[in-house]
Amino acid sequence: MTSKIPTFTLNNGAKTPSIGYGTWQAQDEPALEIALEAGYRHIDTAYSYQNEKMIGNVLKRWISNGKLKREDIFLVTKLPITGNRPEGVAKYLKRSLENLQVGYVDLYLIHAPFGLQDSEGDYYIKDSDGNPYFDMSTDHIAIWKAMEEQVEAGLTKAIGLSNFNKSQIERILKNSKIKPSALQIELHAYLQQNELVDFCKENNILVTAYSPLGTPGANNFLEKIGLKLDLPDILGNPTVKAIAKKHSKTAAQVLLHFYVQKGWLPIPKSVNPERIKQNLDIFDFHLDQQDLHELKSLDAGIRIIDLAMFKGVENHPEFPFKDEKQKKISSMKL
Numbered sequence: 001m002t003s004k005i006p007t008f009t010l011n012n013g014a015k016t017p018s019i020g021y022g023t024w025q026a027q028d029e030p031a032l033e034i035a036l037e038a039g040y041r042h043i044d045t046a047y048s049y050q051n052e053k054m055i056g057n058v059l060k061r062w063i064s065n066g067k068l069k070r071e072d073i074f075l076v077t078k079l080p081i082t083g084n085r086p087e088g089v090a091k092y093l094k095r096s097l098e099n100l101q102v103g104y105v106d107l108y109l110i111h112a113p114f115g116l117q118d119s120e121g122d123y124y125i126k127d128s129d130g131n132p133y134f135d136m137s138t139d140h141i142a143i144w145k146a147m148e149e150q151v152e153a154g155l156t157k158a159i160g161l162s163n164f165n166k167s168q169i170e171r172i173l174k175n176s177k178i179k180p181s182a183l184q185i186e187l188h189a190y191l192q193q194n195e196l197v198d199f200c201k202e203n204n205i206l207v208t209a210y211s212p213l214g215t216p217g218a219n220n221f222l223e224k225i226g227l228k229l230d231l232p233d234i235l236g237n238p239t240v241k242a243i244a245k246k247h248s249k250t251a252a253q254v255l256l257h258f259y260v261q262k263g264w265l266p267i268p269k270s271v272n273p274e275r276i277k278q279n280l281d282i283f284d285f286h287l288d289q290q291d292l293h294e295l296k297s298l299d300a301g302i303r304i305i306d307l308a309m310f311k312g313v314e315n316h317p318e319f320p321f322k323d324e325k326q327k328k329i330s331s332m333k334l
Helices: 029-038 052-064 086-100 140-152 166-174 194-202 218-224 238-247 251-261 273-280 289-296
Strands: 007-009 015-017 042-044 074-079 107-110 159-162 182-186 206-210 264-266
Touching: 029 052, 029 273, 052 086, 074 086, 086 140, 107 140, 107 182, 140 159, 140 166, 159 166, 166 194, 182 194, 194 206, 238 251, 238 289, 251 264, 251 273, 251 289
Parallel strands: 042 074, 074 107, 107 159, 159 182, 182 206, 206 264
Antiparallel strands: 007 015
8 A cells, every 4th residue: 555645845836746757758658547546646747758748638537537636746848959949948847838738837847958950840850961950059047937927827726847967057047037947857766966956955945856766678769769878776685685684575665765864756667457557556664864965876977878879968158067977878887
């Protein structure tokens, strides 16, 4: 039986469950149905995931049947990188609302700090050499003002960022009427990003952790887009497994509990019914100081999602990891 889920409070006063259901690569209704039955009420999607219509169909059915009220769900979606310009914000948010079949979202994020040229019908367009057509004039302040207008119009309750670095966030903080409510970034035991997380806490920005369990199964996706990497197996780490055995929990449950205790909001993604339920059942045990010390010591600065699927992205002026001294995934032996 899943214990009561604690909440985090955003800087606009709204409350959200402290763990969510991530839907990247999720295209089937049954998994979301199982997640809702299990008790997930924070649902994270994005226009670029191309699954908003599926999510909208499920939510509409649950609301129409009286199993949920709209206010029971904390719904998050994101501005696609092909919409990263002021005129793209309202355009793509309205499309997302139509797809999701709701009148507002609870949180709207800028998906990434760099922009691509807009495209209709494609995730993004590439030249004959496979290079995306970047928009090199991405203007965060102008985009943010358009994001603020969506709050004022009632189309989103809160606004935030994803994949932004500290200096990019500082620029927005200095030039905003409405402060970012959340930052969604890659966070897990091997990439704890303490400096950035502490900065967000100081500025009352809730941190959401994507890929909190690493990326089980991601090799299949990467191979489809021409990448082959030796991705680290966080769930198989001996330290994590030992702590899980000690508490009679799964490795995933230990990690997710650890993240919530650190003040992160993890959004694990799974389509396996048993794991969907297990990932939510993390509030009935306690990690002691030794457990916490050992888990914190796993931080190795290993970034899995380095945005390499966008060929040449490191040349964009707003590429967020320019100054990051990260370890090469393919050379890690963990």
